[in-house]
Amino acid sequence: MSQQQPTPADTAGGVRHDFLHDFLLDPARHSPGAPAVIESPQAGHTAVTTYAELTALVGEYAAGLHALGIEPGARVILEADTTAPAIAMLLACSRAGLTFVPVSPETPYRRLESIAETVRPALHLQELTGQRTDVRPPVGTARFGPDGLTVDRAPVRRPPRRGTPCVTDPAYIIFTSGTTGRPKGVVMSHRAVVAFYRGMLAHRIAGPEDRIASTSPLQFDFSLLNIGLALGSGASVVPVPPPLVRWPRHLLRVLRETGATQVNGVPSIWRQVLRHEPRRLAALDRLRGVLFCGEEFPLPELRRLQELLPAARIVNCYGATESMACSFEDVPSPLPESIERLSIGTAHPGAEMLLVDGTGAVIDAPGVVGEIHLRSPALFSGYWDDREATRATLVPDPLCPQSGQYVLRTGDLALRGPDGEFYFAGRIDSQVQINGNRVELAEVERRLTEHPGATAATAIPLPLPGGGQRLAAFVVPAAGGDLGDAGALREFCAQTLPPYMVPQEIRLLDRLPTTANGKVDRAALAAGAEPAA
């Protein structure tokens, strides 16, 4: 198939760089021979894909997709881990005017089916090694590999209803867990994702010499952040296959063999490494950056990470899938002992975080907790086919509701520091009632991790048989730390917390369960807890 065949986005003209693929493949950012993707899935095997090779693969895939006659704007399920071909394929979808929906090869069939019922894809794509066999017609199926696209079942050809691709078209849809249990499809336009990339790149977190290890599965937007950070900086992406992230030795092996200079992931990727492989971690002398996102980094673990990687720049990246992320703040090095909370800084250039109180008024005073509302050009367009949920999340700008401009209501609480910087203060829904008292779970967790023998903690409410809730906590002891028993930990909490905030039950765990994207799995903790007597 000719690589020169025009694809819809090629004919757009004018604003080329506001399409995802144009922005990331902009030749001005990188030299053709420079490594774009460095992989090391098995010990001793390192594969490099240069920018020229990646661009050629994108061209080949885009031409293959175009030849299938799929209507521009159609959805394509991209079932893959982060690999060089998968990165090429998502850029090819962008170039072919198709909206990609990344899903993991580990996605259970029922969930995949529910995503497919929601977005009605034209095509399901997987790598040559993909195991999925039960995709139902009329969805077309195809595989991609180093030699191009192989069609198993042709998708339905439809005459295009759209002519010129537009930067407000959906670039991708990412499905989040959704609090109701039904996954919500976050629709991101080319314009929004490129606006985000521009804001992120202004922080100069990476340069062309960097090799950025991405530990997040492709179906989470954190992986797209990493791909954008690497390609947007002319650096290389180092995808770490999800099964390897879970094993400290494998993770460290990939980092060593690929010469990774930066590791980006949720805080939990470090927990077992710090516990079991501190020396091997400290020996990674090329590592000079860590970016974390997704949840608070327990301070004892963060301090330990700084001790082991004293020269590393550690960046706290805050945000939600609905805006990709919105702030990047360097963690002070070393972290002062007096610090209780990490700053999430302020929004990236071109965006602004506001705090809003329960009456909808904007809070200006420092120290007052409010809900973060984000004014930004990098907001999602809406939840796919879910107007009600979209209306609840994209709300009129509290600064000027008359303007018709919408902002993202995040559901996150924060307060401002003396210099206008923001401090994350938990989710709105992490405020629970225990015996009629309002308890902020994050505050309980913070107190528990102040114990010198604790390294991480999670507090959750559990139901009481006769109604009401009790407070339970799960604590991970530091390696070699002395936590004492549950009674001693309760006493430790009672030194600073009111009695109703002292967990009635405290359990010690070697590891906290995590969700597929590596955040603490509170539902699993609750499900595994024994009912109260």
Ligand code: ADP
């Ligand atoms: P999910 O809802 O599946 O967790 P997201 O990845 O979009 O999906 O989660 C976004 C939420 O994660 C934010 O609204 C915030 O509550 C939390 N979060 C993200 N980054 C940080 C951070 N750096 N510090 C604290 N919390 C964070």
